[in-house]
Amino acid sequence: MMSIPYMAGFSHPRWQKIKDIMLEKTPGDPKIHRMRIIALLESDFKQANWLLIARPLTWLLEDSDMIPDMQHGSRSGKLCQSTVLNKQLLFNITRYTKETTAFIENDAMGCFDHTANPLVLLIPRRLGLPKSIVNSLAQTWEKTTHLIRTKYGISVESYINDKLNLLFGPGQGAT
Amino acid sequence: METSIRKEVKQLKLQDARRKMFDKIRTTLNPSSKISSFFRIDVPSCHTNSPIPEGPDPKLWKGPWKFITNPTDITRHVSAANHRQYGQAKDTPFGSEPLLPLYGYNADTPEADDLLEGHLPPPSILDNLYLETAAILSSLARPSPHRLAAPTAEIHKINLLTRTKP
Numbered sequence: 001m002m003s004i005p006y007m008a009g010f011s012h013p014r015w016q017k018i019k020d021i022m023l024e025k026t027p028g029d030p031k032i033h034r035m036r037i038i039a040l041l042e043s044d045f046k047q048a049n050w051l052l053i054a055r056p057l058t059w060l061l062e063d064s065d066m067i068p069d070m071q072h073g074s075r076s077g078k079l080c081q082s083t084v085l086n087k088q089l090l091f092n093i094t095r096y097t098k099e100t101t102a103f104i105e106n107d108a109m110g111c112f113d114h115t116a117n118p119l120v121l122l123i124p125r126r127l128g129l130p131k132s133i134v135n136s137l138a139q140t141w142e143k144t145t146h147l148i149r150t151k152y153g154i155s156v157e158s159y160i161n162d163k164l165n166l167l168f169g170p171g172q173g174a175t
Numbered sequence: 176m177e178t179s180i181r182k183e184v185k186q187l188k189l190q191d192a193r194r195k196m197f198d199k200i201r202t203t204l205n206p207s208s209k210i211s212s213f214f215r216i217d218v219p220s221c222h223t224n225s226p227i228p229e230g231p232d233p234k235l236w237k238g239p240w241k242f243i244t245n246p247t248d249i250t251r252h253v254s255a256a257n258h259r260q261y262g263q264a265k266d267t268p269f270g271s272e273p274l275l276p277l278y279g280y281n282a283d284t285p286e287a288d289d290l291l292e293g294h295l296p297p298p299s300i301l302d303n304l305y306l307e308t309a310a311i312l313s314s315l316a317r318p319s320p321h322r323l324a325a326p327t328a329e330i331h332k333i334n335l336l337t338r339t340k341p
Contacts, residue, residue, distance in 0.1 A: 022213050022216075030213070031216070031233065031240065032216050032233045035253075064320075113261065113264065118275065123315070125291055139281065146254070148257075155250040159254040169261060
């Protein structure tokens with residue numbers, strides 16, 4: 001039954017309800033702009049996305065060497081902490097050997113929040129993901145209703161996507 | 176057929192009830208668990224209680240702060256902040272004109288299909304884009320040398336048992 005939305009290319013209404021929780025970026029400082037949004041999705045939706053989209057695409061990218069070696073996040077057999085360790089070790093070795101080193105660090109700030117839906121949805125289709133699966137995902141994102149979860153419970157009020165103020169991206173914690 | 180549907184619906188109801196029970200137990204045992212400990216927020220203290228865009232921008236606010244604990248007010252402020260957070264891509268090339276109306280929010284327009292079949296947008300659009308954006312479009316228009324095999328077998332692996340996660 002769960003496979004029907006993906007085969008037919010529509011979105012299950014239950015998947016369109018996301019609960020947003022807010023975590024303090026700095027513990028003890030709950031300023032509104034210093035909170036990190038985490039989107040809580042239905043577990044079957046997440047598992048289906050992993051099974052049908054994330055896993056086959058990751059295998060394809062790994063098998064065809066399309067991911068650069070320096071990429072550590074979201075890859076099996078690699079830890080993102082390894083990059084931090086490598087950097088620290090590189091600095092230590094440089095200091096001990098008194099060598100000159102140039103180092104550049106680029107941070108893709110707000111990467112998840114700057115994800116534009118059309119581009120994100122076109123890339124997997126180019127890699128061979130069926131249109132029906134992409135359509136199902138796209139419609140879920142488009143029709144999502146966000147509720148806020150606090151200690152008082154789940155809010156009655158919500159916010160949704162509208163044409164004047166579009167919401168983009170899957171949300172942090174959704175991948 | 177009807178019996179199997181009835182069985183599945185019954186199974187779904189059971190799973191839902193079990194999930195709610197586990198949620199209740201978890202909240203009762205650990206009422207201040209990290210995931211639900213969010214009960215107050217600090218917002219700019221100014222003449223209006225409205226969030227952005229009517230109220231001040233918290234990122235630029237230099238004045239005093241006040242905390243709010245009223246659930247309705249919290250929802251109002253958090254909704255406004257999140258709406259802005261999720262809307263940051265509206266200024267990116269694919270989140271704005273001319274590419275957004277051309278390919279559609281869901282990338283489901285005929286032009287999107289054309290692009291994947293190798294047809295770039297007309298020069299009147301292409302010439303006004305950043306070089307990087309045009310390069311992305313060219314890349315999308317080229318067939319990928321590595322493509323997925325049809326994942327239809329995977330689709331059938333999704334079963335109903337994945338829903339309950341106590």
